[in-house]
Amino acid sequence: AQTVTQSQPEMSVQEAETVTLSCTYDTSESDYYLFWYKQPPSRQMILVIRQEAYKQQNATENRFSVNFQKAAKSFSLKISDSQLGDAAMYFCAYRRSGAQKLVFGQGTRLTINP
Amino acid sequence: DGGITQSPKYLFRKEGQNVTLSCEQNLNHDAMYWYRQDPGQGLRLIYYSQIVNDFQKGDIAEGYSVSREKKESFPLTVTSAQKNPTAFYLCASSISSGSSYNEQFFGPGTRLTVL
Numbered sequence: 001a002q003t004v005t006q007s008q009p010e011m012s013v014q015e016a017e018t019v020t021l022s023c024t025y026d027t028s029e030s031d032y033y034l035f036w037y038k039q040p041p042s043r044q045m046i047l048v049i050r051q052e053a054y055k056q057q058n059a060t061e062n063r064f065s066v067n068f069q070k071a072a073k074s075f076s077l078k079i080s081d082s083q084l085g086d087a088a089m090y091f092c093a094y095r096r097s098g099a100q101k102l103v104f105g106q107g108t109r110l111t112i113n114p
Numbered sequence: 115d116g117g118i119t120q121s122p123k124y125l126f127r128k129e130g131q132n133v134t135l136s137c138e139q140n141l142n143h144d145a146m147y148w149y150r151q152d153p154g155q156g157l158r159l160i161y162y163s164q165i166v167n168d169f170q171k172g173d174i175a176e177g178y179s180v181s182r183e184k185k186e187s188f189p190l191t192v193t194s195a196q197k198n199p200t201a202f203y204l205c206a207s208s209i210s211s212g213s214s215y216n217e218q219f220f221g222p223g224t225r226l227t228v229l
Contacts, residue, residue, distance in 0.1 A: 004156070033215055045157075045204060045220035052215070091156055095216070100145060100164065100208075101172065102218060104156030 002027045004094050006105035013082045014113050020067075021077045021108045023092030030054075031097035034068070034075045039089040039107070048090070051075065053097075079110075087112045117141065118221035120205050125226045127192070127199070135190045135224045137205030144210040146188035147218060150174060151202040160203075163188055164210070192226065200228045 003026045013019035025034070036048040051059045051068050058066050063080045079086055092105040118139045127133045139146065145164050149157040159172030163182040177196025182188055188207075192199045202225050206218040 009154075035217065037220075043202065043223050045206075047217055047219070050215055050217060093156075100147070100162050100170075100216075101159055102147075102157070104158075106154065106156050 002029075002094055002096065002103050004092050004103050004105040006090075006092055006108050008108045009106070010109045010111070012111040012113055013079075015082055015084060017082055018078060018080045019082055019110065021079075021090050021092075021110065023075045023077070023105055025073050025075065025092070025094045025103075027073070027094065027096070029096050033095045033097065034066075035093040035095070035102070036064070036066070036075075036077045037091045037093060037104075038086075039091065040085075040087070045091075049077065082112050084112050084114065086110060118205060118207055118219060120203075120221040120224050122224060123222070125224055127226065127228050129228055130194045132191055132193050133226065135192070135203055135205075135226070137188045137190065137221060138186055139188075139205075139207045139219075139221075140186060141207055141219065142185075143207035143219075144185070145208045145216070146182070147206040147208075148172075148178070148180065148188070148190045149204045149206065151204060151223075157204060160190065199226055201226060 032053045034051045038046045067076045089107045094103045121136045147162040148160040161180045163169035179191045204223045205221040208218045
């Protein structure tokens with residue numbers, strides 16, 4: 001069974017600094033998709049960024065980028081120029097190609113210090 | 115505006131009672147999902163439906179039931195058989211399993227508390 005592990009329960013960063021959230025996953029599949037979701041205090045899940053496993057180029061969305069290491073099964077999220085609005089729980093998620101199910105990690109709570 | 119609505123936002127239930135959580139979407143998505151979130155844990159899949167009148171169990175379906183009579187609606191019933199129903203419940207939808215990313219869009223959630 002596929003599993004997703006986020007080894008950092010909590011992280012904090014100074015406003016305007018850069019922070020990296022870690023995510024590793026376990027799968028025997030070669031074709032899959034990876035996602036980072038943000039859950040602010042409102043608890044609404046918001047998609048931050050996504051990556052297809054067969055694409056070697058790392059995805060970027062404005063201040064958010066990923067470091068996708070397929071061989072190492074690692075999918076970290078980098079947030080540049082951190083803003084107070086980035087404070088939230090961040091969840092890494094995996095979906096096998098053709099499957100419906102998203103497998104989530106346990107989450108990392110990110111605090112932004114002004 | 116297109117989106118997913120869940121109601122109510124907060125729900126209280128006495129032990130032994132069944133309760134139904136509503137989920138409606140106007141995104142014209144084929145697939146819909148129910149997740150449960152407990153403190154300190156990620157989301158776990160309860161049920162999902164790829165098409166009207168069809169649904170499949172997820173990882174933690176025991177004590178829950180669903181129906182999918184309309185494309186827009188996917189209500190979740192928490193039955194008295196669910197031993198620990200207090201949790202935050204999230205509904206999601208996606209275009210279809212045929213799309214590449216098939217990214218899921220989430221509703222605002224329902225907080226269920228059993229008294």
